[in-house]
Amino acid sequence: MISFYDTRRRAVVSFEPVVPGQVSMYVCGPTVYDDPHVGHARTALTFDMIRRYLQWRGFDVVFVSNITDIDDNIINRAAETGATEPELAARYEQVYIEQMDRFGIAHPDHRPHATGYIEQMLDFIGELVDRGAAYAIEGKGVYFSVAAHDRYGDLIGRTPEELREGAGARVEVDVDKADPLDFALWKAAKPGEPDWDSPWGPGRPGWHIECVAMATDLLGETFDIHGGGDDLAFPHHQNEVAEAEGAELGFARHWIHGAMLNVNGEKMAKSLGNFTTLSDLLDVYEPQVLRLLMLQTHYRTVMELSNDALAGASGALDRLRAWHRRAVAAGLDQPAAPDADAVARFTAAMDDDFGTPAALAVVFDLVREGNAALDAGDTGRAASAHVTVCDLAGALGLILAGEARDEDDALVAQAEKLLAERDEARKARDFAAADLIRDQLAAEGIVIEDTPGGTIWRKT
């Protein structure tokens, strides 16, 4: 039985999907107005991990993640750069998808765009107005009325009263609103801004209504999991809940939030200017290093990004790969019975709120056991460990097999030639000559390992 922390229930709960064997998930995607940074990658990875694990456990997962392609940030950025809003959004959406591809994040089954759902949003706003859950303010737009929603604030453990006391502490309250907690469903267009016609005049949708419209349209009125970064819990997700329940939709049965990524002790954020773009990081560290680093931290724990941490993960990945290389060189790359005990421990760790750190510990334990078994000549045990490591690491999106071998033919040919020469020298016990060749290869970025099965090499 899988269980995980449900933000709204404030507890770890057992997971029982609406439809047995199937899981419907909606995860808030990016607002596309700039390059994605490593923080975005962490949230994407958290839900990619959850999706992959649920699939590994045999669930049929429908995964929806949106693109917010119209909002204040896009309008402002477009104005700065001279591009139109659609041009800007399209450009950054492409960058986002490219970088997430590079990072190994699987594509969602559906990737809806806010601007493609204006009709559904207007219908939904109309329903809320008809029900008395929303009201229009002339010249400003349509607002959701929080008054009737007594659970408002439950996603962050606060009451409406507490929130009202806090309202206005940092943001000026709009005096036209009936309640300081009320928020916009439809924003009347200002001159020069993109707009759509509506019964309440030209304007554009509020942020929260987008996700409600897209999620319910693609997944139905009730779906299993709604996810997003921790910083979206309030107000965004809270407002989605209010809107959905204002129309008596079942909506998300569970809420999962991924923790932030810090740099030098504070949240990586565009507004703080302390971000590293995903693109820049992946130019230095390969995608699997970042994935492994993130998996070594629980998804609900704030993690620190540092060069030390990245270097550590890089070493850990090397260990995994070295094991795989060694196993393949030993002829273990063939069917074998998996290690049932290890699989059980791995599953127990993951079933308990997606405990990737503990799950990885199981994988590393297996690597040690497999290496020891090979040292001892127990190929049966080693083969079992190898097949299990590949399966479990694969469930987490870590691919050890088929690592990139895109080096050019000339390099390969030269390396093979030199290795053959070195082999001859070693056989003749001319170690000075052999070592000279090894140094030569090292200078070209090629590291070799002599194994009982022959010499293997790789690029550094």
Place this chain on the structure above:
RNA sequence: GCGUCGGUGCCCGAGUGGACUAAGGGAGUGGCCUGCAAAGCCAUGAUUCACGGGUUCAAAUCCCGUCCGGCGCUCCA
């Protein structure tokens, strides 16, 4: 200010009352293996979990206080 989460070895980071005699990874050190390396294996490393009290037969884990930090209350992954 209010709310909330957290402070674990040199570093990253699990663990939230009893087999913790504190997982796993990285770095270090010693040994084995190796022609030498690389890889690997073994060993070693917190008598202790921010600090001070308290509860308990038993606490890193619960309670109180103090200090420090993150996040939310505003756009945000």
